[in-house]
Amino acid sequence: MVTWTDINGKMNPVRFKIANEDESISVIKIDKVLTIDMEKLAGNNVLVYKCQSVIKGSERLYELKYEFSTCKWILWKL
16 A cells, blocks of 8 residues: 555555456556545444545446554455
């Protein structure tokens, strides 16, 4: 995951890598962040980014979740 952070500490995701079934790697550029929400996932606070990208020629909506306790990003609902 590549992000940039503004002066107030807000994270803005830019792109991420994902492994394909054939073990190749694809880089997905995040075209637009639609919403940013806070929720609890298994008792942990997470930021939920609803995003839009063109993946394999098709526009797709998906969620990226950032878990504060582990500092990990999770690809959700692709």
